[in-house]
Amino acid sequence: MTAIRLATPVDAPALARLRYDFRASIGEAIEDRGAFIKxxxxxxxxxxxxxxxWRxxxxxxxxxxxxxLWLYMLEKIPNPTPEAEWHAYITNIYVDPAHRGGAGTALVEAAIAFAREHRADSAILWPTEGSRSLYHRFGFAQPSDILEAIITPGR
Ligand SMILES: CC(C)(COP(=O)(O)OP(=O)(O)OC[C@H]1O[C@@H](n2cnc3c(N)ncnc32)[C@H](O)[C@@H]1OP(=O)(O)O)[C@@H](O)C(=O)NCCC(=O)NCCS
Structure with a gap:
């Protein structure tokens, strides 16, 4: 049975291994695995x-x-209007292939509940192609009001 909990510093080595597995599965790693994990x-x-x-x-x-799943609370400048003063940047969502089937949804649920509880204005993420349907179910959609400039090509 899969459980969801907040990570602690002790989890860092296991999380770094997952990070490598995720990123090396979608692109060519140019850094040695051991050096990267350290x-x-x-x-x-x-x-x-x-x-x-970070959470x-x-x-x-x-x-x-x-x-x-990682989440970064991005501070906005104080606002004298009712507009909420944080954005939640969600990133690095990865489940080991042998344990997929519900875990991804449970992780996103936890992050959205946290963002809601902390009154984030909006949550943003860059999806992989195959994961779009997961995020759509949580209300993520293509924004009409954001401009993005690619400063360093290569993403
Ligand atoms: C995305 C991911 C975390 C979902 O985990 P999961 O436990 O399979 O998720 P759930 O069973 O709760 O949800 C299923 C949804 O996950 C997504 N998904 C399933 N397999 C996937 C894959 N190989 N790659 C990307 N997304 C996938 C789909 O949106 C799927 O919904 P659908 O069945 O309606 O198409 C997991 O598939 C994964 O780690 N994929 C590779 C890394 C990745 O693409 N991460 C997203 C970064 S933005």
Whole structure:
């Protein structure tokens, strides 16, 4: 049975391995796996420690981490109108192929509940092609009011 919980710094090595598996599955890795996992573990452990704008939820099966989702609370400038003062940037959603089937939905549910609870104005993410239907079910849609400029090509 898959459970969803918030990640802690202790989870960082497992999360870094999942990050590598995810990104190397959709593009050519140019960094050695071991070196990347070390660098990413440090990065993640730091962002899961203390007061931080980052949150990470993990999917866990029989005590093993099988998936994760990261969320960054992006601050807006204080506003004298009723407009909410945060955006929720959701990223790095990945479930190990052997444990797919419901876990992805449960992770997105947890993130959206958090964003709602913290009165985010909107949630944004860049979907992979195959995952669009999942996000559409949570109300994600193509915005008509955002402009994006690609500063460094290669995404
Ligand atoms: C996206 C992902 C996290 C969903 O996990 P899951 O446990 O299979 O999710 P659920 O069973 O709750 O939801 C099923 C939805 O996931 C998405 N999905 C399923 N297989 C997928 C795949 N191979 N790649 C991308 N998305 C997929 C679809 O939107 C699917 O909905 P549909 O059946 O209506 O098409 C998982 O498939 C995955 O890790 N894919 C590879 C990484 C990725 O593309 N992540 C999204 C980054 S924005």
């Amino acid at each position: 660098r990413c573990t440090e990065w993640m452990a730091e962002r899961l420690t203390g007061p931080t704008p 990470c939820w993990v999917a866990e099966h029989d005590g093993a981490i099988t998936g994760h």
